[in-house]
Amino acid sequence: MDCGVPRELLDDLTAEFDSLRALVPSGTNLRRPTPAAGWDVGASVSHLIGCDLLAEEAVGDPGEFRRARPAMDVGLAELLEGHITARQDLPVEQLRQEWADAFAALLRAFTSSRRGQKVPWFGPPMSPATLATARLMEYFAHGQDVADALKIVRRPTDRLRHVCHLGFVTFEFSFANRGLPVPPSPPRVELRLPSGRSWARGPEGADAVVTGDALDFALVVTQRKHRLDTSLTCRGEVAEQWLAIAQCFAGPPGPGAGG
Structure with a gap:
């Protein structure tokens, strides 16, 4: 089996x-x-x-x-x-x-x-x-x-890719969970893992794009940090809307990234 x-x-x-x-x-x-x-x-x-x-x-x-x-x-x-x-x-x-x-x-x-x-x-x-x-x-x-x-700074690892994956696949959930209309297509997400490797999901050539550091993206989709307090860059209204409410965990809507 x-x-x-x-x-x-x-x-x-x-x-x-x-x-x-x-x-x-x-x-x-x-x-x-x-x-x-x-x-x-x-x-x-x-x-x-x-x-x-x-x-x-x-x-x-x-x-x-x-x-x-x-x-x-x-x-x-x-x-x-x-x-x-x-x-x-x-x-x-x-x-x-x-x-x-x-x-x-x-x-x-x-x-x-x-x-x-x-x-x-x-x-x-x-x-x-x-x-x-x-x-x-x-x-x-x-x-x-x-x-x-405990005031400890953790060393990030490429295990973040799993969190980033979950953050991406919960794009629709993040909107639907708040009773908001789901955009027809997710943004393109292009991130840099701690090892320096590239990680990407979403349609190439998308109008909306999120780029930046994988740790920052993981902290935003788990609502541990506000997007504006990270180095992430957004292009397109859908990307901006999403990162304001992104939620990769089950349950009712959280307060929003960094809320």
Whole structure:
């Protein structure tokens, strides 16, 4: 049986987990506030643990996931808040152990997944590979919050290409999620990865174009930074509109890039 997640993607997801967990060693002050309003370091880690466990269930036991999950517009916020509340008093070593256990379970589920499988999630079902990409994106985004809280500058890697891919393919979602008409065609996106390699998506010769640094694009589509605070350049009204509302994560509309 062919695994539903490419080995390269599993390796990159694991590396993203390892790099973030290394930022939260024993002795870390979990109450340090992050740039995400109302979230501290412990809340960020607890959220990742809870979502890893949900993703493991969605892949490994989709029937139970469908039965137990709340409607996205009613109970999702309460569910996610519960992940944080349940772990808010845990010492850092216990939190780290739960984190390692949850991620190991998630990897086992992804490794046992199969090509062609459709995984239920909060929104349309997706392939195991897409869900793995979404988990990597969340590790990047919340990892940025934790790094900022601890005043650590992370060295970017070409793992950003997965976040950029998710940012691009959620172009239509970013508009539809806000009840806005979806433009007929996405912009061309041309980025420079940390290694210096080029990365591009979208129609060549498009009227709307986004160019710049992959890290900046990833921070904008995860709503960690406003486009105007980056080196990204936009050509065309559609590109400007998109980067103002770009959202590559599930759920109701966020406040906007850097909001």
